[in-house]
Amino acid sequence: MSTIVGTNIEVTNLKYDSDTTSMIISNAGQVTIQGEGTATTNLQQGLAKAWVNFNGSGTVATRDTHNISSINDVTTGQYAPNFSNNMASANYTVTLVNGDNHYVTTLHNTLVQAGSYRMHNLNNSGSYADSTIIMSNVNGDLA
Amino acid sequence: MSTLVIDTIQGKTTAGSVNVRGEGSNNTNLQQGLVKHWCNLQADGFSINDSFNNASCTDYAQCNYAYTYTNAFANNDYCPAGFVRDGGDVNYVKVMQSIDGSNFSTTTITVRPAASNASSFTTAFDPAQCCLSITGDLA
Numbered sequence: 001m002s003t004i005v006g007t008n009i010e011v012t013n014l015k016y017d018s019d020t021t022s023m024i025i026s027n028a029g030q031v032t033i034q035g036e037g038t039a040t041t042n043l044q045q046g047l048a049k050a051w052v053n054f055n056g057s058g059t060v061a062t063r064d065t066h067n068i069s070s071i072n073d074v075t076t077g078q079y080a081p082n083f084s085n086n087m088a089s090a091n092y093t094v095t096l097v098n099g100d101n102h103y104v105t106t107l108h109n110t111l112v113q114a115g116s117y118r119m120h121n122l123n124n125s126g127s128y129a130d131s132t133i134i135m136s137n138v139n140g141d142l143a
Numbered sequence: 144m145s146t147l148v149i150d151t152i153q154g155k156t157t158a159g160s161v162n163v164r165g166e167g168s169n170n171t172n173l174q175q176g177l178v179k180h181w182c183n184l185q186a187d188g189f190s191i192n193d194s195f196n197n198a199s200c201t202d203y204a205q206c207n208y209a210y211t212y213t214n215a216f217a218n219n220d221y222c223p224a225g226f227v228r229d230g231g232d233v234n235y236v237k238v239m240q241s242i243d244g245s246n247f248s249t250t251t252i253t254v255r256p257a258a259s260n261a262s263s264f265t266t267a268f269d270p271a272q273c274c275l276s277i278t279g280d281l282a
Contacts, residue, residue: 014152043173048178053279135223135224141167
């Protein structure tokens, strides 16, 4: 096995052997990779662009994040994570999970923007409530 | 056109950290963006339809299912996303947004699907399928 160590390697194809292309890199830096079967998929489109696990009770505190610079504690049960590197538009997808039995977490109908998004956490009576565990994933296009 | 024939791509500065160009001008981290676990669980009949990095699932009780990972996470600070698939009952909204915070570790997670309608905000229910995917740091 050969090892190439370098900061910049200019290449178009990455292969396991001469017959098996694993990755194709376009002139825009986009990477097409071989899927599990015969189809290919886009690496950048398949990557989560941000995620966060945070404590939303009391003083909001992140446990771990990817591409999240901070979280605004708007009011009880309402939080607004801010991206480190913004998304290209508001047309991204967000998933939301909480750590309380049968609570529901929803996305604000308008406050989803390239730089941040706002979520509402509701208890099982339908009222705004804080949770000690809130988790969110973001997929879409980076700016 | 250049071709590189390789088995493994590894970060130079940090072995487990490779940056890739995003859709625009920003870079994003490959490892942080990858889904580390996913599982399509057939909750009615209780079988795993397909999965990645999922060793097993456990049916604890109504609307109370555990997923156990093959390769553990580095800590409890990872980030799951869930979705249910269920037929009928068009007046209900059904979600899998709650986890059992007391049964959440580097090796397992327990999810709590819920259903809502106009008279009942959230109640327990057993969906046909529970789909889970997780981002975060592997051990």
